[in-house]
Amino acid sequence: QKEVEQNSGPLSVPEGAIASLNCTYSDRGSQSFFWYRQYSGKSPELIMFIYSNGDKEDGRFTAQLNKASQYVSLLIRDSQPSDSATYLCAVNKGDDKIIFGKGTRLHILP
Amino acid sequence: DTEVTQTPKHLVMGMTNKKSLKCEQHMGHRAMYWYKQKAKKPPELMFVYSYEKLSINESVPSRFSPECPNSSLLNLHLHALQPEDSALYLCASSQDKGGGRNEKLFFGSGTQLSVL
Numbered sequence: 001q002k003e004v005e006q007n008s009g010p011l012s013v014p015e016g017a018i019a020s021l022n023c024t025y026s027d028r029g030s031q032s033f034f035w036y037r038q039y040s041g042k043s044p045e046l047i048m049f050i051y052s053n054g055d056k057e058d059g060r061f062t063a064q065l066n067k068a069s070q071y072v073s074l075l076i077r078d079s080q081p082s083d084s085a086t087y088l089c090a091v092n093k094g095d096d097k098i099i100f101g102k103g104t105r106l107h108i109l110p
Numbered sequence: 111d112t113e114v115t116q117t118p119k120h121l122v123m124g125m126t127n128k129k130s131l132k133c134e135q136h137m138g139h140r141a142m143y144w145y146k147q148k149a150k151k152p153p154e155l156m157f158v159y160s161y162e163k164l165s166i167n168e169s170v171p172s173r174f175s176p177e178c179p180n181s182s183l184l185n186l187h188l189h190a191l192q193p194e195d196s197a198l199y200l201c202a203s204s205q206d207k208g209g210g211r212n213e214k215l216f217f218g219s220g221t222q223l224s225v226l
Contacts (some may be wrong), residue, residue, distance in 0.1 A: 100152035
C-alpha cells in the first residue's frame with residue numbers, strides 16, 4: 001500500500017460547483033496533513049494544512065481530516081477556472097519526512 | 111521576503127560534467143529540503159537539512175551531494191549524472207522540521223535539469 005494515495009483524475013467539475021478531492025494515508029502515526037496546488041510547469045504552493053480531526057475552512061477551501069479512517073479531503077467551493085491544477089496531498093508521518101501523494105488533476109469546466 | 115530562490119532555472123549537462131544547483135531563503139527558516147520531481151509524478155524527498163545539519167538522506171546516489179553552507183543557503187552538487195536523473199529539482203524551506211507544527215513547506219520555482 002502506498003503511503004499517500006490519491007485518485008489521479010482528471011476530475012472535471014463545472015464552474016461554480018464544489019470540487020471534492022480525497023486522500024488516504026497508511027501510517028496511523030501521521031501528525032500533519034497538507035494540500036498543495038501545482039500548476040503545470042510551476043512549483044507546489046501550500047493552500048491548506050490541518051492537524052486535528054474535523055474541518056478547517058479558509059475562504060473557498062475546506063480541509064477535512066478523519067484520523068480514525070486515515071482520510072483527508074479538500075473541498076473547493078464556487079470552483080473557478082483558475083482552480084484547474086494538480087492538487088497534491090502531503091503527510092508528515094512524524095519522522096520529519098513530508099511525503100506527497102501522486103496528485104489529482106482538477107479541471108474546472110467554464 | 112517570503113521567497114525561496116533557486117538558480118539556475120534551467121540546466122543542461124553532459125554525463126561527465128560537474129554542476130551545482132543553488133537555493134536561498136531569507137525567511138529565517140531552519141529546515142531546508144531537496145525534492146526531485148519527474149513529469150506527472152509527485153515530488154520525491156531527497157535530503158533534509160535542519161539547523162545546517164543533514165538530518166535525512168533518502169538513499170540518494172552519491173552522484174548527488176548536498177551542502178548547507180549556512181542557514182540561508184542550500185546547494186546540490188551534481189557529478190556524473192545519468193539521463194534518468196533529468197527532472198525538476200525543487201528546493202523548499204520550512205520554519206522547522208516536523209513535530210513542532212512548523213513544517214509547512216515553501217518551494218522555490220525549481221531547476222529543470224536535462225542530462226544528455
